[in-house]
Amino acid sequence: MIAITTQTIKSMARGALAVSAVSLIAACSPPPAAKVLADTSERYILTSYHEFSTTSLQLAEAAAQFCAAPTQSSETFEEVRTQWRRSVIAWSGVQNLQFGPLLVDNQAWKIQFWPDKKNLIARKVETLLRSEEALDIKRIDDSSVVVQGLSSLEYLLFDQAAGKLDSYSNATGARRCDLLVAVATHLHGVAAGLYDAWRPEGGDYLHSFIKTGKNNPEYPDDSIALANLLDTLVAGVELIKRDKFERPLGLDSDTGRAQIYLLEWWRSQYAKEAITANLNSLQTLFNANDGYGLDDYLTDVKQRGDLSTKIQQGFTSSIASAKAIPNSLFSTAKPREQAELIAFQSELSQLLSLLRTDLPEALGISLGFNAKDGD
Amino acid sequence: MQRRHFILSATALLCAPALAKSANFTPVLSAASDTAGKHIGLWRDDHWQISKTIPHRGHDSLFHRQRQELVFFSRRPGREMYIIDARSGALRHTISSNAGYHYYGHGCTSADGRFLYTTENNIADNGAGSIGVYDCEQSYQCIAHMSCDGIGPHELALMPDGKTLVIAIGGIKTLPASGRETLNADSLAPALHYLDIASGEIVERQAAPHFQLSLRHLDVSPDGQVVVGAQFQGSLPSRLPLVYSHRRGGKLTAMDYGEQHLQFKKDYIASVSIDDRGEHAVSSCPRDNVVCLWDLKHQKLLKVYPLRDSAGAIYDPNFTQFILSNGSGQLMALKPGQPTLTPLAYAAGTQWDNHLTLLS
Numbered sequence: 001m002i003a004i005t006t007q008t009i010k011s012m013a014r015g016a017l018a019v020s021a022v023s024l025i026a027a028c029s030p031p032p033a034a035k036v037l038a039d040t041s042e043r044y045i046l047t048s049y050h051e052f053s054t055t056s057l058q059l060a061e062a063a064a065q066f067c068a069a070p071t072q073s074s075e076t077f078e079e080v081r082t083q084w085r086r087s088v089i090a091w092s093g094v095q096n097l098q099f100g101p102l103l104v105d106n107q108a109w110k111i112q113f114w115p116d117k118k119n120l121i122a123r124k125v126e127t128l129l130r131s132e133e134a135l136d137i138k139r140i141d142d143s144s145v146v147v148q149g150l151s152s153l154e155y156l157l158f159d160q161a162a163g164k165l166d167s168y169s170n171a172t173g174a175r176r177c178d179l180l181v182a183v184a185t186h187l188h189g190v191a192a193g194l195y196d197a198w199r200p201e202g203g204d205y206l207h208s209f210i211k212t213g214k215n216n217p218e219y220p221d222d223s224i225a226l227a228n229l230l231d232t233l234v235a236g237v238e239l240i241k242r243d244k245f246e247r248p249l250g251l252d253s254d255t256g257r258a259q260i261y262l263l264e265w266w267r268s269q270y271a272k273e274a275i276t277a278n279l280n281s282l283q284t285l286f287n288a289n290d291g292y293g294l295d296d297y298l299t300d301v302k303q304r305g306d307l308s309t310k311i312q313q314g315f316t317s318s319i320a321s322a323k324a325i326p327n328s329l330f331s332t333a334k335p336r337e338q339a340e341l342i343a344f345q346s347e348l349s350q351l352l353s354l355l356r357t358d359l360p361e362a363l364g365i366s367l368g369f370n371a372k373d374g375d
Numbered sequence: 376m377q378r379r380h381f382i383l384s385a386t387a388l389l390c391a392p393a394l395a396k397s398a399n400f401t402p403v404l405s406a407a408s409d410t411a412g413k414h415i416g417l418w419r420d421d422h423w424q425i426s427k428t429i430p431h432r433g434h435d436s437l438f439h440r441q442r443q444e445l446v447f448f449s450r451r452p453g454r455e456m457y458i459i460d461a462r463s464g465a466l467r468h469t470i471s472s473n474a475g476y477h478y479y480g481h482g483c484t485s486a487d488g489r490f491l492y493t494t495e496n497n498i499a500d501n502g503a504g505s506i507g508v509y510d511c512e513q514s515y516q517c518i519a520h521m522s523c524d525g526i527g528p529h530e531l532a533l534m535p536d537g538k539t540l541v542i543a544i545g546g547i548k549t550l551p552a553s554g555r556e557t558l559n560a561d562s563l564a565p566a567l568h569y570l571d572i573a574s575g576e577i578v579e580r581q582a583a584p585h586f587q588l589s590l591r592h593l594d595v596s597p598d599g600q601v602v603v604g605a606q607f608q609g610s611l612p613s614r615l616p617l618v619y620s621h622r623r624g625g626k627l628t629a630m631d632y633g634e635q636h637l638q639f640k641k642d643y644i645a646s647v648s649i650d651d652r653g654e655h656a657v658s659s660c661p662r663d664n665v666v667c668l669w670d671l672k673h674q675k676l677l678k679v680y681p682l683r684d685s686a687g688a689i690y691d692p693n694f695t696q697f698i699l700s701n702g703s704g705q706l707m708a709l710k711p712g713q714p715t716l717t718p719l720a721y722a723a724g725t726q727w728d729n730h731l732t733l734l735s
Contacts (some may be wrong), residue, residue, distance in 0.1 A: 098683075100681070103664070104679070105679060106681070116705040201650035214721075217717055217718045218718075220705065220723070221721075223723075224683065224703045229685060231664065231683065238651060366702060366726065368683075368702055369684055369686075369702030370645055370659075370684050370685070370701070370702050370726075370728070370729050375434060375479055375529075375729060
């Protein structure tokens with residue numbers, strides 16, 4: 001027989017109180033999945049698009065200022081480069097999103113043309129410069145995506161031959177400046193358009209994404225919207241590992257040859273920084289920028305606090321490994337023999353395996369039924 | 376009322392009936408998986424009108440109009456074909472492929488509906504591609520096999536002349552002993568083959584532009600334009616066009632992507648469908664989470680719509696729309712000219728399999 005003491009009764013009462021407090025909170029606040037969607041969108045996606053829109057505006061302004069001066073100074077030129085780097089970091093924050101306005105008619109290619117295996121950027125930009133057409137925003141908008149966006153600007157700002165300050169003071173300097181300003185302004189238009197498509201005062205895709213339900217044409221329930229977040233995490237780390245790291249450095253097979261011109265942002269030697277920014281943003285997506293994210297959902301709803309912690313650690317140590325690479329990826333002489341690169345590769349493999357295998361299983365969401373071993 | 380709010384509520388009004396029980400689309404045949412298992416059936420409005428559980432994944436299907444029967448094919452390397460009465464939903468026949476053969480998951484009928492043609496693997500002949508011929512009037516008895524002179528035939532269709540089959544030759548050799556593993560990775564020979572039914576001869580062949588560009592799914596317009604979609608078997612992304620157009624006697628031409636083909640990271644086309652006037656085609660790209668709409672006259676890409684894990688695509692002439700399905704249980708309408716997809720039905724927890732067929 002169990003003796004019921006005063007102590008037991010007290011603790012039972014406390015337990016009951018605690019339980020009813022929890023259910024009260026649960027009754028008043030949205031269900032966890034809806035909270036994940038709202039916090040991830042508001043605290044990460046929306047702020048990231050805002051950041052990209054803002055930095056691209058500052059880039060366009062810096063370009064205009066540089067070109068407005070009667071003689072171009074190295075100081076204002078460096079400022080354009082600085083703003084370009086900030087814009088790349090901001091773009092890396094949204095680059096991997098696998099849903100929404102970014103996918104409609106391929107907006108990403110207006111922002112970045114990569115990889116450029118045939119050196120099309122140099123050829124098309126120079127052809128456009130040699131033409132006699134006015135180089136304004138309309139001309140850029142009508143042009144091929146190859147001359148648009150951050151990749152074209154990278155050529156104009158960092159190419160060893162064409163992207164130097166001198167290039168702006170010689171005979172074609174004025175046209176080069178026109179192009180620089182037009183492409184930067186056009187880029188800001190694309191970035192601002194994406195932000196506008198998401199924000200509540202604009203196209204309000206935010207509403208579509210977080211107010212799921214029967215009458216929502218795209219997201220009839222939370223699980224489909226959550227699946228898009230999952231896709232973004234997996235596709236993001238896959239792209240970093242395969243396309244931004246292993247393949248250009250020849251680490252994708254035992255016999256792989258390095259093809260460093262496949263690196264992202266090779267002209268500015270900014271590949272490592274962009275990878276780090278990608279990983280930071282994917283981690284921010286996972287934890288909803290310290291709001292109620294997939295990490296909390298895993299812990300509270302799926303009782304998988306262990307996996308949540310592992311994934312957080314996976315991001316943290318991948319980012320640390322990327323930062324520990326002392327040189328630019330472009331200047332790596334023998335990738336296979338550099339310990340920091342192999343360590344980073346190993347961190348990415350572990351993280352990817354958690355995201356691709358453990359996370360979908362824990363969430364009960366399939367990564368893609370027809371996508372996987374289809375027919 | 377602000378304009379945006381008006382639009383939102385107007386959209387809500389328009390959408391509501393789509394999800395209620397009302398006819399916004401012609402019923403579709405599909406294979407699917409859900410928590411209860413794998414099944415095949417007929418989906419009408421918001422429910423399975425016919426549903427049959429099967430022990431493995433299904434693939435494509437066809438509606439036998441003359442006989443009012445639904446025909447479902449097993450996914451490779453399955454050996455079963457199911458014939459269901461379209462009115463009663465009763466299973467009429469379960470056909471097994473002949474010993475030494477398995478199905479690739481697709482089939483089509485002769486113009487008069489008498490015969491059924493299926494793509495098959497002649498395992499006994501070291502994985503040679505074969506077209507099975509079945510007599511629908513004799514309980515779908517297999518009466519012959521014709522060689523298609525290529526390994527890994529996948530989707531096939533009857534040309535408008537009623538005499539010729541067009542066959543997408545995937546090129547991939549597999550044998551049941553090694554499952555779905557590719558056995559000839561270095562020597563694939565994907566192609567488009569035209570087979571004259573009367574003589575059994577291949578009367579035209581078009582090799583794929585790259586040996587790893589596996590041609591898998593196709594459709595034919597009423598005037599004989601064939602559109603075929605590819606799945607790349609090499610290092611991704613291939614940067615090769617994935618959708619091609621062909622007319623008898625002409626060259627296999629890549630559809631014009633502008634520069635947009637560069638967006639494909641995983642190079643995988645699942646379904647191809649052409650409308651009843653040969654104006655538009657749709658291709659689904661599940662691994663890239665998009666659906667593409669093509670202008671067939673100018674052979675160029677018109678629009679790219681996001682759709683997660685997109686799968687089946689079929690034209691529905693009764694509602695002048697393409698019906699799309701995906702792995703997340705959604706059936707969506709694509710109407711050329713409209714900026715977004717609109718929902719038709721949602722089967723929560725259901726994963727629609729690769730192909731849809733119209734009940735008409």
